[in-house]
Amino acid sequence: MAVTDDQDIARLLNLLRSLPDDERRIGLLKRIAAEGGTLEPKWAPAEASGYYYWPAVDRDLRQLCDSDLAYLADRDYLDRRYFDRLTRCPACRSANLNIREVCVSCGSANLFAQPLLHHYRCGYVGAIATFAQDGEARVCPKCDGTLRHLGTDHEVVGDQxxxxxxxASFEEPKVEAVCMGCGARTDADKLAHDDIVAYAMTNLGHAAVRGGRLFDRDDEQMTEPDLPVYRRQVALSLLRDEVRRQTRYRIPFSALMFRTGGPATESTVIRQLREKLRDVDHIGRYADGIVIVLLPATPEAGGKVVLDRILGHLGNVGGTTMSFLDIDRVDAILADAAQRL
Ligand SMILES: [Zn+2]
Ligand SMILES: [Zn+2]
Ligand SMILES: [Zn+2]
Incomplete structure (x- = not known):
């Protein structure tokens, strides 16, 4: 894995700027492949965005590269992976926030905290300052009893x-953010959030780098190069269609999830699988090493028959496994996919 410093990457990306869109995007993929196949965001406190993927790169070029990343992820060359959640000012979107506890009645951050003591014998609860000091011990203002040992005759129940x-005195201060950009003050529960992602090369991305081009010709947009497998976004929309047909017209379908084993066996296994399916059935990519098999107009019982037949035929080739997807799993898959877009 070649690790290049930020300045070198900036120079390389600058060279890509003048290229046609597809060549620039392939150039970016090659860059990510050379860095080990993943691209993580870096925190950038001086930037309004709060993070970037390409330090030392001019802002206009950075925007161009960011839109290329989205383009490549939407077409399955890159996989979006959850990285972190960034808190933002809802007024100006700045991520530079000063978050602190403030007074519930006047909003000032000029607070002090003191422990709240609970005297077991009489049940009195009060701030530590209300208990008079008597040498090492304290005296309860309610019953005049002496508090000597924490945990034995009294406890700390929190802060006041x-x-x-x-x-004012209170047990729960308010949590509030002041935006260092625009000065807006926002309650913590009303702040804006962005989920930010890292990008990882998919097998399709690696194939594009090897081939030196994106597979964007009309005949290539639906399936993966050299495999009878629908690309991920296509597979997910087919799955979505089946769910819709089932909900609206009560036409049942079945879905199977299939781990294809290592890259060495995948193409053989998928071809065998394809032979065992009807023409109307679909194989689609879910993730690297995992495909979904869609059986339209097939109720659960029929789906399980197909599953048994395939398992009987394929046996356990190179660590392959297959399982029936119930509707909850399908919903979870589609919800996760929707969230990543
Ligand atoms: Zn106050
Ligand atoms: Zn007491
Ligand atoms: Zn702001």
Missing amino acids: FGCRQCF
Whole structure:
């Protein structure tokens, strides 16, 4: 794995700027492949966005490259992987926020906290300052009893907060953010959030790098190069269609999930699988090493018969496994896919 420094990457990306779209995108894929196949965002506190993928790159070129990343992910050359959640100001989208506890009545951050004590014998609960000091011990203001040992005659039940501005006291301060960009003050539960992603090369991405081009010709957009497998986005939309038909017209379908084993055996196994299916059945990519088999107009019982027949035929070739997908799993798959877009 070649690790190049930020300046070198910036120079390389600058060379891509003048190329036609497809060549620039292939150039980006090659860059990511050379860096080990994944691209993680880096925090950028000085930027309004809060993060970027390409440090040291001019902002306009960075935007172009970011839209290329989205383009490549939408077409399955890259996989979006959850990286982290970024909190933003809902007014100006800045990620530069000062988050702190404030007074519930006047909003000042000028607070102090003191432990709340609970005297077991009489049940009194009060701030530590209300218990008079007596050498090492404290005296309960309610019953005049002495508190000597934490855990034996009294306990700390939390903190009490006091405001130095308005002298209010309370047990739960408010949590609030001040935006360092625009100054807006926002309650913590009303802040905006962005899920940010890392990008990882898929097998399709690696194939594109090897071939030196994207598989974007009309006849290539649906299936993977050299395999009778629908590309991920196509497979997910076929699955979505089946769910819709089942909900709207009560036409049942079945879905199987198939782990294809290592890359060495995958193409053989998939070809054998294809032979065992009807023409109307679909094989589609779910992830590297995993495909979904769609059996339209096939109720659950029929789907399980197909599953048994295929398992009987393929046996356990190179670590392959296959399982029936119930509707909850299908819903979860589609929800996850929708979230990643
Ligand atoms: Zn206050
Ligand atoms: Zn007491
Ligand atoms: Zn703001």
